Amino acid sequence: MFICKAVDGTCKKLTSLDSLGNGGGGVTPPGPTPGGGPVTIKFPVGINGRNEALDVLNIQVALIQVGPANGGQTPDFAIDGICGPKTKAAIQKFQLQHFGWKGCDGLIEPGKQTLAKLNELLGHGGGGGIPILGTGPGGAAKQALLPATPAAPPTELQKGIALALKWILAAQTNVISAIPYVNSKDTPGPFQVFGREFRMRQLNNHFLIDKTPAKMANTRFVLKTFDRMRQVFERPGGLWGEAAFEKDPLNDNTVFAYTWWGGFFKGGQHRVEKQHKIRLDSIFLSPPFNPLIEERKAFTIIHELAHFVGHPEFIDDHAYNFQGQMKKINNLPPHLKLLNAESYSNFAYEVANGKPAPIF
Ligand SMILES: [Zn+2]
Incomplete structure (x- = not known):
């Protein structure tokens, strides 16, 4: 089922796009570049490790940052804080490349050679700092993960896409920094940023995490x-080619954008609509998207x-942050907050900008 963001800001569900027009072309926005600081873990990560969520997250990020050429992973490797078979295999692959079979126990321990090698490859002598933990005033996240740095002057379309990526990384960083606090009692410390209330504030604002027993599951x-x-x-071949974000081939003037529900899981599939092959694994940006201000573009994306x-x-779509719908969106129960598209753009906006998203 296609889902269209119409020009009135609401989404419409369509089984077919047969009301739409004509056009063509793709976009090639600039790619993100890796960044980061030294990697630290508190406890062992990997096979038979304690696998604390934040430790696992740090290792997953590091494996992506060192990249496949150094025995690490491609960016489509999941950062989810869970040390499952893929993460364990990724650790072993890394160790195999650097230490051979003898050093391939699938376990990364604080202060041991695998962690030192990761830091060496990332240009850090080792120790000190957690690359993905930084949060600044107002909850704005430090862009330690993969900040978007355009290589060439971006087009209007690309600006919105690049900004969306920045907000998404800020959102992800904010959630990651809350993980150790999700199941803890409040821990007022010397600094506000180390307190639970601060770390959980945006998650609670937009997803009501503390209003449900499934705190960790919902945070995840x-x-x-x-x-x-x-x-x-x-994605390989990705955005920066003909994937992910495309100019609407149907040139529909009634919508900002459309996509296939769950299209992320429909790689390579397409449907024929109005004699156009429409990919199910893309997000299509229609003509009315272009004149939107950059923030509104990122929000829509x-x-x-x-x-x-x-x-x-x-x-x-259970509620939008429209004038007149604020009561509705604010009063959604936790499970609907979690399954409401606007919750994600609102959360990302607020985390990245340190203030609530505008009411449209
Ligand atoms: Zn929607």
């Missing part, structure tokens, strides 16, 4: 959703991405 759902959004930008990556339950 949010993290996974933002991580899949990040992966959309990184994240909204669409939520529909696109939502899984196993679809992320739907």
Whole structure:
């Protein structure tokens, strides 16, 4: 099912796009470049490790940052804080490349050679700092992960896409920094940023995490959703080619954008609509998208991405932050907040900008 963001800002569900027109072409926005600081872990990560969520997250990020040429992973490797078979295999692959079979126990321990090698490859002598933990005033996240740095002057379209990626990374960083606090009691410390209330503030504002017993499961759902959004930008051949974000081939003037629900999981599939092959694994940006201000573009892209990556339950539209709908969106119960596309754009906006998203 296609889901269209109409020019009135609401989404419409369509089984077919047969009301739409004609056009063509793709976009080639600039790619993100890797960044980061020294990697630290508190406890062992990997086979038989303690596998604390934040430790696992740090290793997953590091494996992506060192890249496949150095025995690491491609950016579509999931950053979810769970040390499953893929993460364990990724650790072993890294160790195999650098230490051979003898050093390939699948376990990364604080202060040991695998961690030292990761830091060496990342240009850090080792120790000190957690690359993905930084949060600044107002909850704005430090762009330690993969900041978007345009290589050439971006087009209007590309600006919106690049900004969306920045917000998504800020959102993901914010969720990651909350993970150690999700199941803890409040921990007022010497600095506000180390307090639970601060770390959980935006998650609670937009997803009511503390209003449900499934705190960690729901937090992970949010993290996974933002991580899949990040992966959309990184797919092989990806965005920066003819994937992910495309100019609407039907040139529809009634919508900002459209995509296939759960299209993230429909790689390579397409449907024929109006004699055009429409990919199910893309997000299409229609002509009315172009004149939108950059912020509104990024907001719309994240909204669409939520529909696109939502899984196993679809992320739907339960309320928008429109004038007149604020009561509705504010009063959604936790499970609907979690499955509401606008929650994700609102969260990402607020985390990245340190203030609530505008009411449209
Ligand atoms: Zn929608």
